[in-house]
Amino acid sequence: MHIFFFPLYDFHTKQTFLKTYNDFEQEICIGNIKHKNRKALRRYRRCPQYGIVTIEQGGRLGNQMWEYANVWAIARRTGLEPYIPACIRLKLDLVFESLTVPTFDEIGHCPFSINKFVKSLDAWNYTNQSILLPKYSIFSEIVLTWVQDIIQEFTIKERYLQKSEQILLQASKGISNCTFVGVHIRRTDYIRYLLRKYKVQPADAEFYMNSMKYYERKYKNLVFVIVSDDPLWCQKKFGHMHNVFVVGKKVPNSAALDLAILASCNHTIFDYGTYGTWSAILAGGETIYFNITNHASVRVGQLLPNWHAMS
Template sequence: MKGSICPILQGGLGNRLFQFATAFSAARSKNMNLILPSDAALREVFEINETFNASRKLCKGFRKVLDRAFPTYHKNLMNFSSSDNIQLGYGLQSWKYFYMYDKQLKKQLTFRKHIQNEAKQTIDKILQRWKIKSRNSVNLVGIHIRRGDKVTSYDDGYKIATPEYLNRSVNYYVKKYEAVLFLVISDGMSWSIENVPSHVPVAYISLGKRELDMATLVACDHTIMTIGTFGWWIGYLTGGDVVYMKDAAVKGSRFGKSTKR
């Protein structure tokens, strides 16, 4: 009998994308049903169309298979029968859970048309402001700077992007491409305005909705990310070059130890 997988979707947009992506891949690899409620928030953002719609109540009696909330791949997590009915959730923050279905997943994670249109309008206005006549004449680089609660989460061990990191990152693109314009989103915009290098053309974006911010940066050509799942998905969905922090965790911290498992 064919079993079913219900992803437990919780946390921010980036976290939910990891949870959905892992459940999507597991269902594909095991030939199981993927159950995603029709009112799930992800459905309002992405053109998810290859899943089985059902009520949330259907999943309540399913056995839970839970991952630790760390960016670590647990190879034994998927050792359940294809005839089981599973609630799959928490963490799941590793590309190793879903890389084998990369093309199919990216098709599912196409932004809905109205979101794409608003992202395009935002970019068009920025190009006009900078007197750039053609989108094809410039390389757009999206920068996501995560600060917020991570600035004060010393015990967790997250490394926050420094001005030096941002300077090296923008210089990489300036040297590689002839015409570059940087688009910045951040939950610490005041800090970002003060610390993003001023020797390059930069536009700062705050559209008030996380899905619009993400869609606008995904419409760019390349990415500079700092920390966090939100920025990771921007880089993944954008394609192109992705500059990221080599050591995103403080050595010896709880977060640092988890990434070494």
């Protein structure tokens, strides 16, 4: 199933304004890219002989991980050359060790024609065609065909992993052989989005409590490590529990560090959103997620083993 969110890139832009792939990259990024701040390449790559696959920029870390993964996976599926806009790659490079999909820096000098691009994978039918995917796309079926490879692709930088280990040690209170369950609780802006998009109320405390009880029946020495955009709400609801540790109660962590904490856990509970989805994918183990009909996280849960929907 292919999930698209619109609006798409304007394919009616006059050809005279798009001369090279550098020009094209500026059009599919939010805001201008400051090339002077980017590492200069010693030599350019050859211009693409056939088609390429790329994507528009949209959203924050979780969305941009999907955008990168879509390009990476569809290139594998089609044989097209993958290129990621620098506005996406520069942000992901701050979090991950060694991403392999190049940016347009390497072919920025090459001539570009919008007429060779189609708007979706379904519309693509020959190797000389290129694909421009819309922002917020989620090709879960294709990406998760190579789930272990994409986990390897998203290797988190060592400094974040080391810091996450320190936080998990603190959460364990010195108890050895703990089983860590990362709990991602998304609130703030996403509550309004759920009401507008899906006409559903957000997950309440009962969902998280029931999910915790599921793990408590299966594992010993459990520690639930809660990461949230509303840690005060989490502390109020769960802070009294002896095996719960709420991260960032005083000073919020960066999105990169929170992702490293969740990915370092053995199992996952999350409610919704691309960030929570990726934290569960990277962690592996079992996952419990909030059941919302037609939500992207539900589709991912249907594709991966040991993922369980709960409402």
